[in-house]
Amino acid sequence: MAVLEQSVNLGEVKYSQNEDVLVCYGLGSCVGVVIYDSYTKIAAMGHVVLPTNSKGDQNTQATSYFAVDKSPARYADSGVWYLFENLLKKGAKKNNLKAKIAGGASVLAIPIFDKGSNAEIGQRNLSIVKKVLDEIKVPLVAEDVGGNKGRTMRFYNEDARVEISTVGAIKKLL
Amino acid sequence: MDKDAKKIKAGLAILGEVVEIGLKKAGQSLGEISGREISIEGPGLEITSLEKFINLAGGPDTLVAAVYLTVSGDFEGHLLLLIPIVQVPELIQMILGESEDNSYSLEDEVNRSLLGELGNIVGTSFLNIMGNKLEMIMLPSIPYVLTDFAGSILSSLAVQTTTVGEESWEQILVVNTKFIEISKKIQGFFLLLPQPGTLNQFLNKVVTKKHGST
Numbered sequence: 049m050a051v052l053e054q055s056v057n058l059g060e061v062k063y064s065q066n067e068d069v070l071v072c073y074g075l076g077s078c079v080g081v082v083i084y085d086s087y088t089k090i091a092a093m094g095h096v097v098l099p100t101n102s103k104g105d106q107n108t109q110a111t112s113y114f115a116v117d118k119s120p121a122r123y124a125d126s127g128v129w130y131l132f133e134n135l136l137k138k139g140a141k142k143n144n145l146k147a148k149i150a151g152g153a154s155v156l157a158i159p160i161f162d163k164g165s166n167a168e169i170g171q172r173n174l175s176i177v178k179k180v181l182d183e184i185k186v187p188l189v190a191e192d193v194g195g196n197k198g199r200t201m202r203f204y205n206e207d208a209r210v211e212i213s214t215v216g217a218i219k220k221l222l
Numbered sequence: 223m224d225k226d227a228k229k230i231k232a233g234l235a236i237l238g239e240v241v242e243i244g245l246k247k248a249g250q251s252l253g254e255i256s257g258r259e260i261s262i263e264g265p266g267l268e269i270t271s272l273e274k275f276i277n278l279a280g281g282p283d284t285l286v287a288a289v290y291l292t293v294s295g296d297f298e299g300h301l302l303l304l305i306p307i308v309q310v311p312e313l314i315q316m317i318l319g320e321s322e323d324n325s326y327s328l329e330d331e332v333n334r335s336l337l338g339e340l341g342n343i344v345g346t347s348f349l350n351i352m353g354n355k356l357e358m359i360m361l362p363s364i365p366y367v368l369t370d371f372a373g374s375i376l377s378s379l380a381v382q383t384t385t386v387g388e389e390s391w392e393q394i395l396v397v398n399t400k401f402i403e404i405s406k407k408i409q410g411f412f413l414l415l416p417q418p419g420t421l422n423q424f425l426n427k428v429v430t431k432k433h434g435s436t
Contacts, residue, residue, distance in 0.1 A: 073371070074282035074375075074377065075374060076371075076381075078378075097381060153378075155375055155378040156375065198375065215369055215370050216369065
């Protein structure tokens, strides 16, 4: 079977249960989160855009509301929960799950400009993603985060490797 | 339609007209420094979805050179000039002429400043016209030149200008234009995004200036 590359757009979640490659193109302040089970070969990637749900929902667990939403990974808090719960539904085993993340850069946070609170969105996205991973006890085994350069993140389900492309640098393996 | 919505709509209509004039002037300025004929295409002022916005400059994975300026004064927002990186050497050649000494690379400080200056001229002439027509002050910052994936730049900008609310997620107000050199070799994208939270106030001012106090 031909290997397919599935593009995970802003706020989206995509799954791979075969050799399909999951990819987040052009991550800036957004964070690409992949959670996978190497034994059952079930993986999910989410393209997180913003730190928290603006509705001020204190309950970070994904609800049925997010299941029908076309961008379930829009927010870091509900998005990571959504990945986790749907992987388990698809048959992944909780104790096998591992996570890799990339992104959260400050592409436009330029020191010469006076910046508002939005400048640290990348950092806030990262801290919420890590906090939820901690809550659901999924170990974060690799990351390529921060800085001021954008990234394209590819996840290869065949061996759970992540490939990071950055402008002006050689490809990095996670 | 309530009074506020009417005012916003009226403000957007006036803004649309002024933007068009401003873009023409910016195109002329670009033509003058490059000694080429530049045509301006695109919808101008429009409301677009985040998804379309991310794909504006040829897809999120396209490598671009960007000139980024912030705008302050009566209008707060962001100006962005995007040029696919493969076209940068040609653009530099167009302005500086051919030179054996020039690598045409953006690693070269001279070329970087040249590109920054280009963004500066386009942005400033555009903002000057807008400011004059609307009788408002619009001040560009100094230009910042960066190279990155189009998606990384556009999504970061969208996130900065998107309030976290659901309603604005799908809608981004943007001046969306392409500058095309007449021989069609070079294509750049010129974008202006207002900073939310200040837009309604700005549109109110626009309407009030035009029609007197309401």
